[in-house]
Amino acid sequence: MMKQHEGIFTIDHRASPGLTKADLAKAGVSGPAVAEGEIFEAATMTCGHACGAIVIKNPDRVRARGHCHSCDQYICDSCAIAYTQDGLCRAKAKVADHVLEQHFRADAGMTPLLQLPWDAPGNISGQNP
Ligand SMILES: [Zn+2]
Numbered sequence: 783m784m785k786q787h788e789g790i791f792t793i794d795h796r797a798s799p800g801l802t803k804a805d806l807a808k809a810g811v812s813g814p815a816v817a818e819g820e821i822f823e824a825a826t827m828t829c830g831h832a833c834g835a836i837v838i839k840n841p842d843r844v845r846a847r848g849h850c851h852s853c854d855q856y857i858c859d860s861c862a863i864a865y866t867q868d869g870l871c872r873a874k875a876k877v878a879d880h881v882l883e884q885h886f887r888a889d890a891g892m893t894p895l896l897q898l899p900w901d902a903p904g905n906i907s908g909q910n911p
Pocket residue numbers: 829830831832833834835857858859860861862
């Protein structure tokens with residue numbers, strides 16, 4: 783059974799002339815060269831933090847994948863670097879809640895929330911000292 787936030791990436795060249803490694807290199811594209819008549823499938827994972835990147839799993843990877851202990855989600859390499867540096871959880875739901883609350887408060891004439899402690903869409907510059 784597929785885990786939540788996992789998916790499948792498919793390149794179907796069963797009815798296509800396909801691509802060679804030389805074709806990909808000429809186009810400046812990296813990725814699998816799927817020849818005529820072949821299908822390429824790979825598992826994907828979605829980053830649980832606000833970037834929401836969909837990452838194609840490399841079955842040969844030996845390094846540990848990023849994981850946030852606060853929201854208990856897989857996080858992509860870029861988000862894992864930020865998380866390692868400051869230990870802050872940037873979960874999608876947390877950022878979305880913050881943005882909605884800021885808009886609600888602005889519409890209702892209420893005092894805005896403090897900014898999130900990182901650069902995020904819900905942060906409106908000049909609110910905090
Ligand atoms: Zn991410």
